[in-house]
Amino acid sequence: MVDRKTVAIKGGGRIVLGQNVHSEAKWDITQALHGEIADFRIYWNGDTWELEVRTVEEDAVAQMVEKKPKGYPIGLASWHTTADGCGEKTPQYLLTLCNEDSFTCSDGSCIKIDKRCDEQVDCLDNSDELSCEIIHVPLGYSVDLPPPSLDASSLNLMIDLDITSVRKFDLVGFMVHIDVIQRLTWRDARITYSNLKAGYFNNRAMATGEVWRPHVRIQDGTFSPTNVITRSEIFQVNREAPPLEDDDTRTGEDRLYDGAEHRIRIEEIYTVEFMCQFGLLMYPFDIQTCVFYMNITNIQDFILANGGANFTGERASLEYQLLDQQMLSLEGSRAVKICRVQGGTASSWADYLFSLQWCNFSAD
Template sequence: MDGYVNTRPYFRGYYGMAIFNVGEGTWVLKDTMANLTLATMTMEQPEEYPLGRTVWDVLEPFCDFAVGDKINLGLSSCTIEEFMCSDGSCVPRNVRCNLREDCVDGSDENDCGIVLFSGRYASHRPPPGRTYREVLYIQPHVHIVRFSKIDDINLAFYMEFEVHLTWTDRNLKFKNIKEEEDKNKLSTEEVASIWTPEIEFLNVNDGLLKKLKSNVYARQTGEAEPPDFNDAMMETIYLPSSVALVSKTFYSASFSCNFYLFSYPFDTQMCSVLIELDSADTSVVNFINDSVIYSGLMTLPKYDITEIISQLAKKSDYAVTKVKFALERRWSLLVLTIFIPTILLLGIGYVTLFIRLAEFDVRTVMTLTTLLVLYTLFNQVSSDLPDTAYIKMIDMWFFFCIFLIFAVNILHVLVEHLPSGETNVFKISSNAENTLVSKLRKVTGPWTMKTVRVLVFPVVVFVFNLVFWLTIFTAD
């Protein structure tokens, strides 16, 4: 301020520019060196001063303005560390667009867009990499929130997760970026106007994929540019190298998994989610430095999550990242509901070998009932598993138990009808023959039953269990 004109302050600027009042609330911007009035502005109230941001009418061409243009000029005492409100008052620069009205007139929350577009921006094509001939690298990050269901029958798993894609758009500039990423959310109009990467999930099960929400944020990665004194809005500007764009999309989906159930229920399944970047091939865009985190429970109702990793998959045309995790089945309840009952049923079948030979009906009824219970249990367990072309170890367990009980039942029938021996070599009476056959039966029957229950049955059970459990715990 350099004196007064018409009882109003005379503002003198650099390069011979001046602002002063000419009466009736009209102020002019004049080039005193060329003696030209460049622009003029009339206040609504004659007694007001042109402080803050005001709109001026251009009368003479200057800078990049033509006659008839309307321009915003700012006049205040704000420093470079402050933001100028529309009325000329000053607030700290960092309160600009913080969702609270810190200016009296609320102008610090006006025009709070984040993205500054260039004149030639094209949203249909990916921006360049570090140079205009390099590949654009996108950093994927998968945040698994929870596993909602593991479906053994349909060979699928259901999960909720969020995919973050981070990239740098060198065709954009940004303004008023906050240190907290969540405060830099792009508007719907801005998201629709910029290029964003598109992904596809290659192993979605039956198309069960829901996009629950999607947002794009700006992440500050560098310092802002020095303040521009020609910017009447006094915005804080960031170059593309100082800001990264982050797309965050939340999904609920079902994915197929190739369950290998040979060792069921002592199996560990390796499942994965395949994410393909299908915006363009790898000569234009590519994945780099993928990562994954899991914030849910490590212990699920049927499984334990023992390992979660991510890795870039090799594919010739499009970039693919694979999120892999290990599902280790919790077998304690299955042992109680499958193996313990079958062992007890084998015990019942074994006990029938100790029943008197005269009680044939009792022995056969017990073994037949045990066989039926085993078969029913086998059907129940099989119904909880998918159909496979290969034989599972749990199938071998039930087959062994069923065949063993069946063999015991056949044994009971054979013992009841053992051959009497070569009685025709003896010249004995009919009564004597009956007596000899009876003695042979009494000797042969108990001896056979004793041999089976003392030697054959225990050895068969021991050998099978040895082979079975060695196969279970040494299988890959």
């Protein structure tokens, strides 16, 4: 009984071979690999491997650029084409014996697809950890345009803050410095992701100017500029749906994911230095409220989803302790809308008031 192996040619189609083929097999000059597609074969021409397809319109021939006389042309390789209708003259084709749940190393060996881009080398040629960018933007993508609406509604955008410390509380200088972890989360249907793992942490990418992101302007309580010192920022993607169907016209075997079904998040760590107009008439029996405004400047309309503000640092200082922190949405008139960000709806101007309240220990 003939052992029939299925060879997938990525960039072409699926070819069923009638030989017992494996990646370490020695070549036989008398043997050609014939597929069940009419007039298709791969054969050794005495110098290199040649792929030949005969059609009514024309004959298409491609020769493997790399000389590989000691084995079948399994794996990723460049082929030089001669047919006029083939477009690219030196495309890459992947000939693989691996099943659909596997990844083909460039040398033709197989590993589990889950090991692709897992930050551990599994292929002997390291090819499983190459080209591991998770964010792919299409031709014509504009970073100046916000993501399109998916269902004729506004963009769902989540803003949440973690204040990790009060770096400086200067009563004499009327200044407050705080350290913040800011997370902005949204979906962009124009983007395609690849090789996503479970959770945000495993799907990290360096912040890039190729992807649209909300621009946040921070002002103090008098709407004056603040000093924002960025410490770090990173893009993260949360896998929330199955991958797209495989496409054999693509050379790669990466699992692709639709941007409309997966949230992208940018996490930024920064220090914001802003002025607070302290009211010291009742000092030292006083309670101070400091605010800063966050304005999204590159989008006019969106729906705020489950945002909020948390404080994870030390609330007590030498004179004061932090009583409360909250984020409030503002109307276009900049009047405070009395509702917390959680479950609230942002105005069309996308303004937010972030309020910090301190009390002097003498006021207890």
